[in-house]
Amino acid sequence: MTATAQQTAPERTQVIEVLRQRFGDRLTTGQAIREQHGKGESYHPPALPDAVIFAETTEEVQEIVQACAAIKMPVIPFGVGTSLEGHVQALNGGVSIDLSRMNNVLEVNAADLDVRVQAGVTRKQLNEYLRDTGLFFPIDPGADATLGGMTATRASGTNAVRYGTMRENVLGLTVVTADGRIINTARRSRKSSAGYDLTRLFIGSEGTLGVITEVSLRVYGIPEAISSAVCQFSSLDEAVEAVILTIQSGIPVARIELLDDIQMGACIDYSNLTGYARKPTLFYEFHGSETGVAEQAESARMIADDFGGEAFKWATKPEDRSALWQARHDAYYAALSLRPGCKGWASDVCVPISRLAECIAETKQDLVDMDLKAPLVGHVGDGNFHLSYLVDTEDAAEMARTKEHNERMVARALAMGGTCTGEHGVGYSKIHYLQQEHGDALALMRTIKTAFDPDNIMNPGKIVRL
Numbered sequence: 001m002t003a004t005a006q007q008t009a010p011e012r013t014q015v016i017e018v019l020r021q022r023f024g025d026r027l028t029t030g031q032a033i034r035e036q037h038g039k040g041e042s043y044h045p046p047a048l049p050d051a052v053i054f055a056e057t058t059e060e061v062q063e064i065v066q067a068c069a070a071i072k073m074p075v076i077p078f079g080v081g082t083s084l085e086g087h088v089q090a091l092n093g094g095v096s097i098d099l100s101r102m103n104n105v106l107e108v109n110a111a112d113l114d115v116r117v118q119a120g121v122t123r124k125q126l127n128e129y130l131r132d133t134g135l136f137f138p139i140d141p142g143a144d145a146t147l148g149g150m151t152a153t154r155a156s157g158t159n160a161v162r163y164g165t166m167r168e169n170v171l172g173l174t175v176v177t178a179d180g181r182i183i184n185t186a187r188r189s190r191k192s193s194a195g196y197d198l199t200r201l202f203i204g205s206e207g208t209l210g211v212i213t214e215v216s217l218r219v220y221g222i223p224e225a226i227s228s229a230v231c232q233f234s235s236l237d238e239a240v241e242a243v244i245l246t247i248q249s250g251i252p253v254a255r256i257e258l259l260d261d262i263q264m265g266a267c268i269d270y271s272n273l274t275g276y277a278r279k280p281t282l283f284y285e286f287h288g289s290e291t292g293v294a295e296q297a298e299s300a301r302m303i304a305d306d307f308g309g310e311a312f313k314w315a316t317k318p319e320d321r322s323a324l325w326q327a328r329h330d331a332y333y334a335a336l337s338l339r340p341g342c343k344g345w346a347s348d349v350c351v352p353i354s355r356l357a358e359c360i361a362e363t364k365q366d367l368v369d370m371d372l373k374a375p376l377v378g379h380v381g382d383g384n385f386h387l388s389y390l391v392d393t394e395d396a397a398e399m400a401r402t403k404e405h406n407e408r409m410v411a412r413a414l415a416m417g418g419t420c421t422g423e424h425g426v427g428y429s430k431i432h433y434l435q436q437e438h439g440d441a442l443a444l445m446r447t448i449k450t451a452f453d454p455d456n457i458m459n460p461g462k463i464v465r466l
Contacts, residue, residue: 011071012093016051019067019095026054035098037076040083041143041332043393044429049076049096056101057181058174058213065211066180068095072234072455075178077207079120079149082141084346085427087153087206091461097211099148105129106214109341114171114188116216119148119209125215135219138163138254141423142329148212152424154204158328161247161381162254162287163220167203174214175202178453190215201448206425209452223287226254227297228321229312231304232279236260236364236376238307239280240357243380245306247353251299255285257328260364263375263388265336270334271327273315282309285321301459328377335375335388345389347406349413350422352416353383358386359416361408370401384422411436426463434464 013272019372020027028034029051036103055061059438073386074094081088090096096392102118105126109115111135116128124144126137141150141157149155151173156165162167172186202209233239236258243256258280259267265278282304286296315321327334336344353358360376367374367387378385387409389402409422410433420426434442446464450457458466 010371012073013073015067016095019051019053019064022063023053023060026056028052030067034096036081037078037098038090039087040081040086040427041344041346042057042084042086042429043345043391043450044086044089044427047091048093049074049090051097052078052098053146054098054101058102061097061099061176061211061213062180062182064095064097065176065178069178069180069455069457072457074457074460075207075211077152077211079146080122080144082143082145082148083153083427084424085421085429087425087427087459087462089428091197091428094457099146099211099213102148106176108135109188110135111151112188113219113221114216115219116214116342117147119151119213119215120146123150130219134222136222136226137169137217137219139166139169142332144343147215147217151203151212151215152206156379156382156384156423158255158285158325158379158405159255160379160384161256162252167200169218170199170203170215171218172199172216173202173212175210175212177210178455180460182213183210186216205423206302206427208449208463211458216305223293223294225290225294226285226287226321228283228285228302228324229297229410230276230281230283230315230324231301231309231312232264232277232281233304233307233309235308236278236280237357237361238309239282240380242282242304242307242309244353244356245303246300247381249299249303251296251303252288253284253296253300253381254287255283255325256379257283258376258378258385259283259331260376262338262373263331263377266334267327267331268339270337271323271330273324273327283324284312285325293378296349331375331377332388334378335390337376339373339390341392342390343393345391345402345406346424347389347409348384348386348422348424349409349418349420350382350384351413351416351418351430353380355416356383356385359412359418362412363387366405366408370405372398372405374405379423382422383418386423400407428461431463431465433460
């Protein structure tokens with residue numbers, strides 16, 4: 001019997017009633033709210049918490065965790081529910097702590113290029129707040145996710161090829177631990193040699209080691225010039241080869257995104273993109289000085305020409321760039337529109353960029369051979385691509401084929417020196433791939449989990465099984 005199964009139903013009810021007296025109508029056990037907090041964006045079936053509490057301060061999170069820890073009741077952090085691998089499902093019930101009301105920007109240090117925010121601040125909210133300071137936060141996973149959730153899943157996105165992921169841009173955290181302590185993982189200095197790097201340990205921990213309540217982030221000056229372009233290709237292989245040579249040539253593109261012909265067609269229809277063909281497509285963006293951007297763009301254009309790319313179509317006006325990138329961010333919903341009534345099974349892998357063309361080609365051929373529909377998009381500048389399987393979850397044979405394809409894709413990526421997920425995270429959906437990817441290191445991860453959370457109350461069933 002696991003620790004999470006040790007408390008009884010009356011004990012849970014008693015703790016929930018104590019918390020209700022403390023939090024009033026910010027605690028709910030209503031079915032609709034529990035269903036909302038028991039699932040993310042993907043096909044995974046809901047797993048409902050016993051209660052949802054809307055916290056507003058770190059101290060309130062501490063109170064909730066301490067009450068739950070007393071009877072070993074699970075705690076599941078929740079941002080806005082945009083996760084794709086089953087991160088927020090309450091597999092053993094418990095209390096879902098909704099952090100969306102913790103949405104204050106606490107500190108902006110423009111001279112030091114850093115900010116401190118509560119975990120419920122979203123990336124769009126932060127950039128709106130920063131707009132008049134001349135600064136911006138570049139990590140852009142597409143969804144308007146909370147920064148706490150982005151930290152917990154080690155998110156990246158379209159700008160990662162230039163600015164890195166959350167791993168490179170989180171400077172420090174405030175965390176409520178499984179036993180109810182409040183800790184700060186780092187000071188404001190840009191570097192330190194003092195002790196273990198707890199910040200990096202909590203980044204990507206998916207709520208399994210503690211609840212992140214505040215995040216200190218690196219921010220950047222808004223570039224003098226920004227220019228976006230679209231280039232289309234006759235084949236997916238030509239588009240990928242153009243990406244590989246662009247990166248190998250050292251051109252500092254800010255974004256370079258790939259859409260296959262199916263995904264591009266879906267985006268044309270869903271986002272009303274006019275003037276484009278239903279062909280493999282690259283979206284580029286360049287940041288820097290006026291001269292630098294022009295040079296970068298010309299170098300990228302010449303490479304694209306060598307691989308049969310059509311003439312770049314430029315989007316230099318802010319409103320045109322926004323429309324273009326919004327279409328890219330809506331790709332998942334555009335894909336769902338290709339098969340009304342279906343559900344989306346989103347998966348991603350990441351490989352060394354030298355193996356990217358091979359991995360994509362073999363993955364696409366498997367889709368044809370297995371009679372599956374799954375538009376492809378990719379943050380291909382760093383070797384990361386995504387499939388959105390369009391599945392009828394009631395069709396057992398189709399679900400089995402989809403599972404087999406996903407397993408083949410992951411196995412292929414691992415054989416090429418890649419990873420089972422470059423961006424989505426593990427949740428419980430990809431938990432069974434970690435032994436193959438990490439080997440004996442997985443046992444050390446379990447040791448860390450047990451040390452931080454001996455009663456296994458923090459988002460149990462995710463990343464590692466105990």
